Amino acid sequence: MHNSGNNDIRIPVGPQHPALKEPEFFSFKVEGEKVLEADVRLGYSHRGIEKGCEDRNYIQALYLVERICGICSHSHATVFAQGVEELLGAEIPKRAAYIRVIVGELERLHSHMLWLGVAAHEVGYDTMFMYAWRDREIAMDLLEIVTGNRVNYSINTIGGVRRDIPRDIAGKIKDGIKSIEERLNYYVKSALGEKTFIMRVEGVGVLPYTTARKLGAAGPTARGSGVPDDVRKDDPYAAYAEIPFNVVTSDKCDVLGRTLVRVGEMLESCKIIKYALDNMPDTPLSVKTSRRVPEGEVFSRYETPRGELIHYIKSNGTDKPERVKVRAPSLGNVAPVKYMLENYFIADIPIILAAIDPCFSCADRMVKVTEPDHEHVMTWEALSKYGIDWYKKKCQ
Amino acid sequence: MGSAEQIRDRLVQEKMPIAAKLFYLLIFPGFLFLVFYGLMLEWIDRKLIAKFQNRMGPPWFQPLADFIKLFVKEDTVPAKADRLMFALAPVVALAAVLTTIAFIPVIVPALYSFPGDVVIVAYLLMVPTFALFLGGWYSVSYFASIGAMRAVLLLFSYEVPLLMSLLGPAILAGSWSIEGIIAFQASHPWIILYQPIGFIVCLIAVVGKLERVPFDIPEAETEIVEGPLCEYSGKKLALYRLMFDIEAVIGAALISIFYLGGFYGGNILWTALSFIIKTLIILFLISLVKAVLGRIRIDQMIGFCWKYLVPAAIFQFLLIILARLI
Amino acid sequence: MLGALIPESLRQLFKKAATNLYPAEKFPTPAGFRGKLVADVSKCIGCKICSRDCSAEAIVVDNVTPASADAAEKPAKKFRITIYLDRCVYCGQCVEGCPTKVLSMLPDHELASYDRSSLKTEYIS
Numbered sequence: 001m002h003n004s005g006n007n008d009i010r011i012p013v014g015p016q017h018p019a020l021k022e023p024e025f026f027s028f029k030v031e032g033e034k035v036l037e038a039d040v041r042l043g044y045s046h047r048g049i050e051k052g053c054e055d056r057n058y059i060q061a062l063y064l065v066e067r068i069c070g071i072c073s074h075s076h077a078t079v080f081a082q083g084v085e086e087l088l089g090a091e092i093p094k095r096a097a098y099i100r101v102i103v104g105e106l107e108r109l110h111s112h113m114l115w116l117g118v119a120a121h122e123v124g125y126d127t128m129f130m131y132a133w134r135d136r137e138i139a140m141d142l143l144e145i146v147t148g149n150r151v152n153y154s155i156n157t158i159g160g161v162r163r164d165i166p167r168d169i170a171g172k173i174k175d176g177i178k179s180i181e182e183r184l185n186y187y188v189k190s191a192l193g194e195k196t197f198i199m200r201v202e203g204v205g206v207l208p209y210t211t212a213r214k215l216g217a218a219g220p221t222a223r224g225s226g227v228p229d230d231v232r233k234d235d236p237y238a239a240y241a242e243i244p245f246n247v248v249t250s251d252k253c254d255v256l257g258r259t260l261v262r263v264g265e266m267l268e269s270c271k272i273i274k275y276a277l278d279n280m281p282d283t284p285l286s287v288k289t290s291r292r293v294p295e296g297e298v299f300s301r302y303e304t305p306r307g308e309l310i311h312y313i314k315s316n317g318t319d320k321p322e323r324v325k326v327r328a329p330s331l332g333n334v335a336p337v338k339y340m341l342e343n344y345f346i347a348d349i350p351i352i353l354a355a356i357d358p359c360f361s362c363a364d365r366m367v368k369v370t371e372p373d374h375e376h377v378m379t380w381e382a383l384s385k386y387g388i389d390w391y392k393k394k395c396q
Numbered sequence: 397m398g399s400a401e402q403i404r405d406r407l408v409q410e411k412m413p414i415a416a417k418l419f420y421l422l423i424f425p426g427f428l429f430l431v432f433y434g435l436m437l438e439w440i441d442r443k444l445i446a447k448f449q450n451r452m453g454p455p456w457f458q459p460l461a462d463f464i465k466l467f468v469k470e471d472t473v474p475a476k477a478d479r480l481m482f483a484l485a486p487v488v489a490l491a492a493v494l495t496t497i498a499f500i501p502v503i504v505p506a507l508y509s510f511p512g513d514v515v516i517v518a519y520l521l522m523v524p525t526f527a528l529f530l531g532g533w534y535s536v537s538y539f540a541s542i543g544a545m546r547a548v549l550l551l552f553s554y555e556v557p558l559l560m561s562l563l564g565p566a567i568l569a570g571s572w573s574i575e576g577i578i579a580f581q582a583s584h585p586w587i588i589l590y591q592p593i594g595f596i597v598c599l600i601a602v603v604g605k606l607e608r609v610p611f612d613i614p615e616a617e618t619e620i621v622e623g624p625l626c627e628y629s630g631k632k633l634a635l636y637r638l639m640f641d642i643e644a645v646i647g648a649a650l651i652s653i654f655y656l657g658g659f660y661g662g663n664i665l666w667t668a669l670s671f672i673i674k675t676l677i678i679l680f681l682i683s684l685v686k687a688v689l690g691r692i693r694i695d696q697m698i699g700f701c702w703k704y705l706v707p708a709a710i711f712q713f714l715l716i717i718l719a720r721l722i
Numbered sequence: 723m724l725g726a727l728i729p730e731s732l733r734q735l736f737k738k739a740a741t742n743l744y745p746a747e748k749f750p751t752p753a754g755f756r757g758k759l760v761a762d763v764s765k766c767i768g769c770k771i772c773s774r775d776c777s778a779e780a781i782v783v784d785n786v787t788p789a790s791a792d793a794a795e796k797p798a799k800k801f802r803i804t805i806y807l808d809r810c811v812y813c814g815q816c817v818e819g820c821p822t823k824v825l826s827m828l829p830d831h832e833l834a835s836y837d838r839s840s841l842k843t844e845y846i847s
Contacts, residue, residue, distance in 0.1 A: 011538045018621055033542075033694065060777035063813045124609055124616065124691025127727055130449035134740050148756040154813045162818060163754070186730075194726040196610055196690040346542065347619050347693040448731040452739040688727040 019350035075304035083300030096160035110139035111305035160286025205352035218329035219307025224258035328362030434641035471630030485531030486635040492523035532624025543623020547614035553701035554604030560709035561598035763845035772816035780810035
């Protein structure tokens with residue numbers, strides 16, 4: 001595949017590269033500065049989480065699933081808890097639903113701020129990167145006050161939430177959200193109107209509406225092409241059915257469109273948090289659930305900052321899950337990104353990759369294709385040698 | 397300060413003895429002074445950009461510490477690279493940049509001054525770009541070759557405006573030597589007042605020569621991982637970094653001489669102060685440009701240079717010619 | 723427009739830097755921060771709910787009641803709680819599940835160490 005002796009020049013980007021925040025391997029066939037073909041290979045962050053869930057009971061599995069990804073951790077925990085609650089037939093109290101929404105939207109805020117900084121850095125616009133990450137600290141400090149940790153919030157439990165948001169903390173959240181909104185309005189007005197930034201993102205990485213639908217794009221990648229898919233509106237969970245908000249889409253179909261969608265979503269998140277804080281009902285925080293989950297299977301969905309996350313959970317009547325399958329939105333965005341990278345310049349590669357907000361830690365799973373008589377067991381040293389030889393052969 | 401000025405005037409009239417020439421080349425304003433001032437300007441640049449971005453910058457000894465650290469690191473050469481060219485490229489680049497000081501008067505008269513030394517300085521400043529290209533090409537790595545090609549493409553875009561903006565003051569002063577331009581500005585107001593467009597073109601072109609944002613396309617960190625420098629490490633990388641720092645000093649000194657009056661003649665203390673102030677003003681402008689702009693693509697850069705920068709320089713030329721006719 | 727950030731950048735020259743000079747200055751950790759796990763083993767009843775719900779095998783409870791030669795005499799129960807701070811993920815499930823409030827989390831987060839064995843603590847009642 002890679003430089004197999006004919007006259008094509010193939011550039012490897014990855015697994016280690018300053019443009020990528022997580023390891024993934026792309027191989028581009030180039031001619032001068034133009035990219036002709038793109039090839040993707042994933043799997044560098046696989047950790048065996050789905051197998052790990054089968055050995056743990058539901059409470060342990062909740063904390064394991066939360067650590068699939070650092071930046072969408074609340075999303076994974078919530079969607080897993082929702083799935084198990086549906087299998088149990090448990091209905092969580094209203095206050096717990098509102099608290100889940102507030103923490104989820106704070107997570108969306110800090111994730112999009114991180115993305116804004118990273119996208120600016122990929123095009124060399126470093127000052128915007130520093131400003132965005134400085135303002136992201138407001139959201140991180142708020143999360144620390146509410147949940148006890150800046151990452152991996154662990155606020156969910158099967159049946160509700162573990163901590164409350166009392167009035168003084170609610171006041172601090174409102175002040176923090178106000179300063180974030182001011183900064184966001186400033187960015188929309190001036191920083192994102194910078195000509196050198198717009199020159200790099202306008203008309204780059206175009207994904208038309210029909211192709212987005214056909215290839216299964218998810219999240220802001222699809223919404224930036226005009227596809228109005230948002231699980232919070234299509235299939236409301238937690239308290240989203242009672243909270244009014246808009247789904248932000250853009251018709252530009254390029255990286256600038258996706259940027260505007262994410263900034264619009266951040267402003268919507270601020271409104272949702274304010275509404276939720278004002279209208280939180282006063283109910284208990286969780287319901288008691290049994291440890292053994294009756295037999296069944298459930299398909300649970302959530303809108304992470306990157307798109308639609310799906311957990312499929314199959315239970316068999318014991319206190320350990322039978323099978324947990326995770327489909328992350330970044331996996332759905334791999335086919336669109338392969339389409340988007342072709343026929344653009346090498347200089348556009350980092351920003352197009354950053355525009356889908358890749359979180360390949362969420363996405364790496366393994367598919368086992370079994371052939372009879374082809375199974376054998378290797379020692380650790382033999383496996384290491386096999387890997388080194390395989391890579392040497394590939395890079396020739 | 398009378399005796400220092402007497403010494404300087406005597407040096408101008410008589411030929412310099414060998415010891416004085418060696419002192420000029422090695423200590424002041426030669427090698428040691430350039431290294432020291434280059435590291436200091438790098439620190440000021442990093443600190444300024446940090447302040448623009450609302451953070452603290454590095455402490456004052458950071459550029460020196462980086463240089464020493466690079467010197468003691470392991471020096472690896474890629475297996476397929478041409479060892480001679482790979483090792484020679486940074487040395488030739490540094491040597492070319494250091495040689496320019498022989499023609500530029502900094503407080504003391506230049507070592508060699510003759511009509512046409514403007515052209516020699518401009519030519520010597522082109523050598524580092526070619527050395528970067530050759531070093532990157534002979535590294536035999538994908539990213540290095542792409543970076544090397546981009547460095548040469550960039551050279552074609554900014555070199556013409558740079559030369560034109562350096563020749564504008566020469567035409568106005570009626571002299572092809574740097575000392576002649578300084579002498580013109582000693583008796584007339586600074587050339588920036590006559591040629592403001594030329595000053596802006598020169599500033600932008602020097603930012604291109606120094607390969608800083610928005611012109612750092614050959615070294616684009618997120619796209620091609622340091623470009624031609626990506627296979628370099630250890631002492632050779634330290635020499636390249638030093639070359640960039642000294643090029644910044646020479647670039648700032650050139651703009652100050654051609655447009656802001658230079659730093660020669662008169663009271664020694666006043667000249668030294670004017671050298672520091674003028675180079676710092678130019679550095680402030682260059683750092684501000686780096687802080688507020690993003691990096692554009694090579695095709696957009698070539699378009700910008702040939703559509704806006706070169707016509708501006710030509711327009712400035714026309715103004716000069718008309719002014720001289722009138 | 724070109725240079726959209728110029729006014730903001732020039733304004734930042736006069737403001738204090740946003741950098742926190744750690745370790746000279748430290749931000750205070752808020753109340754409720756999930757930091758170092760400690761145990762008050764005198765209240766432990768040996769139910770082992772904490773180690774059953776731990777997803778990282780970071781807490782182990784052993785019954786170390788000394789055997790008594792006299793079968794009729796019932797010695798006071800003695801438990802040993804071993805906490806592995808290098809395995810703990812600081813989720814706090816053990817703290818919540820304990821019926822007698824043996825475990826608690828301090829707001830202490832500077833737990834790094836050069837020696838792995840120093841992160842294993844044993845509490846014996």
